[in-house]
Amino acid sequence: MKFVHIFIITSILFSLNSLKADDVKTENEIAKNLRCLICQGQSVYDSDSEFAISLKLVIKNKIQQGMSEEQIYSFLKIKYGEWILYEPEFNKNTYFLWLLPILMFIVGGAIIFKLFIIRKN
């Protein structure tokens, strides 16, 4: 039972986490979520390449124009491909990415759970 409780709580918290995404983020937060194409190991926020500097300006402009975070990500995805986003989207390419660890967690829990159910019987 303890495990069922734990699981329910964690899944609720997990979903609450994605609720936050609807809040308004500053341009810094967006820049932190983007990958610089010139210095490919850095975020656009951290990078000082010309591209990053210009891109930060673009983000600022788009926010002033009233674009939402999602819209800005979509815009950049069209221009540069999914690679530029640090957070992988949840689409048919990435179902396994997001779900496999959770699946393994559930399977692991089920095995432990079974251990005790069998014991009781």
Add this chain to the structure above:
Amino acid sequence: MKSKVFPLVLILFFFIIFVIFFKGLKNSNIYTPKTNLEIKVPSFELKSFENNNIISETIFKDDEYYLMNIWASWCIPCREEHEFLMELKKNQKIKLIGFNYKDNFKNAKSFLKDLGNPYDIIVIDEDGTSSIDWGAYGVPESFLIYQNNIIKRFIGPINNDDLLGIQKIIK
């Protein structure tokens, strides 16, 4: 028997992972965006070298080929590709549009004075934001345009092969 299947499944699993890693070794780990998207020319309004306001629709309206080239005086590979741009200028069927990227006007002018001016029109992208509308991220980059569509994209300096390729397309 369950105990016979399990090791086989395990070995098969790791074998598949091995094959995938093996194939992955060949892929480059540097990312370059896909260049095969046929998209419309983004609209822009920028100042030209002669200090006029230029709107993109006025440039790309004719039934001709255009090569939009992003360049800067501080960009070393731009020097290397310049001779090919000068060569391309000789061709009547294509107009060259220069996008001067995050540059100093004096330096840009003397760059062109030294190496020649292949461009029919030059616009200034002072802060680099217009280049982002094109999906560009560095210098030099070039876009071959026809009927308001981008039909070929070059990331990095244009070399001789690229030049021949362009000349073939616009024939």
Add this chain to the structure above:
Amino acid sequence: MASLIGSYSLGFGLFFSVFIIFFSIRNLRNSEVLDKKIVSFTIIQFFFVIISFLGLILSFINSDFSNETVFNHSHTTKPLFYKISGTWGNHEGSLLLWLLVLTLFISIFLVKSNQQPKKYRIFTLLFQQIIIVGFFIFLIKTSSPFNYIFPTPSEGLGLNPILQDPALAIHPPILYLGYVGSSIIFSSALAAMVTSYVTKEWAKHIKRWVLASWFFLTLGIMLGSIWAYYELGWGGFWFWDPVENVSLMPWFALTTLLHCILVLEKKKILRSWAMILSIATFALSMSGTFLVRSGILNSVHTFANDPERGLFILIFLFTLIFLSIFIFIFFYSEKDKIENSFFWLSKETSILVNNWFMMYFLSVVLIGTIYPIFLEVITANKISVGPPFYNKLILPFLIPFLFVMAIGPQLNWVKSDFKDKFYMIIFLIISFLLSALIIKEFNISFLINTILVTSAFFLFFCTLREFFIKRFKNLSQNIAHFGFSLLILSILFNNIFSNEVITNLKIGETFKSEKFTINFENIEQADEKNFKAITGKFNVKYLDGSSDILNPELRIYNQPNIITSEADIKTNLFTDKFITMNYIQNQEYFNVRYQVKPFMIWIWISVILISFGGFLSFFKKKYEI
């Protein structure tokens, strides 16, 4: 000359493997006692590797550019300290370090295992020799640190300036002691399976090796983070970069293994877990080596990008994996397993739950790191998996994990109950009120933060209570868990309360915000040994009247031609003040980034505490729980 000796020494070292293997196999059958020659040969092999390593170091010190590695990675103007540490700051040299740790550990193992069964010791040696021979061949054939180039260049290509840092100098050796040291656990586990020695005695024996490896791995990872924080200039210490993940994955496996061994030492359960984790830890280390050196991943700090080397490691790695699977399937038997008759509320269960969560965390990091490779091979799409992915999948699960970590050690073996656990409810309420207060006070109305902080506080209070009630009983476990609660608390508070300002300033200009003003006073230029320094002087004044002078630097190196930005960091117990400045092309102003980062030093202190727990456990004579 030094390179020549080093090169021959390497060859001799490989040659000795033949002797070692031959005499070991013979000794399996011919006597009851371990042949002393085997131990001697193993130690001699270690000495050959040391000589080889020293040969490389000397070549670096002497700037012997006829050695290709020295030419590629060094320069006459480099300070001596970095000439030496440059030895292992490159692919070939670091592989020599691998061999050094591999041969060192097996030598110590043989010398300190006289009480152990002969066959077990020999098989451990044999399996370790497979790894050692593999690395010798890899080194000599594809990555020799002693390649000769002619004519001798007069100057080298220089070492990347960001590698010229004290933390980076000691990070690889310490990390490798843990990372490579897990090879002994691997070999030992395989040997234990082959000789039917997966018992409490084996656990008792291998425990100190697990502790040693874990201790160094924990510290090694911390040193890497410290280097990233002080040197790289973005003010962060963990980026979920593939190379960072690659060091973290063995840590998850090793920590889980540590817990299983501590249990196995007393009870005959979790044997399969111990075997699988022993194999997995080193397999993850090897996979990490593959990912980082083959060029298959895109990262700021990968080594040489050479697919040929990558192929070798890949084949080597999978050979070891298949060998392990083979041995596990054919030699390991569960038939004499004592039935696991423990109650759901017991210490055994909490260890199982620990394993469960740790394996989940491991799978998140593993899948996140290698998924882009898989996706690209299968669909030719390139995606990125960055911090948001890891944060989203790990943070929520930390909450129950911290709770179990707090409650677990309080439970009895086999069966426990809720009597005398009233204090837990008190702690829970206090933790919740405390975190709600803190979060509310600073206006961050985010539910998950509150609950995370609550769970961390809960662990904090529970372990704190243990210090007072139980005193020296379970001290090492307590310190380690307490350190972990401190780590989570420091990271959370650092994250929540960090403040950052980015602005463009010309010399003489001032930036004003509600809490402080930053005045860019002037810059100074200076010439150092291998770079020119441009140092900015910034005066930061706070509301309470205090002020700081901060001096970030721009360094213009001559060889290679790179500009780096060095942060100035003022550290005290409560907060770090972090400033960097960057030169902007074509402009007269500098881009200035100023950060206030509370509790940074506590992050390092807590990791040191965690390792200290392991350190204490290593020297414990009796076990207790």
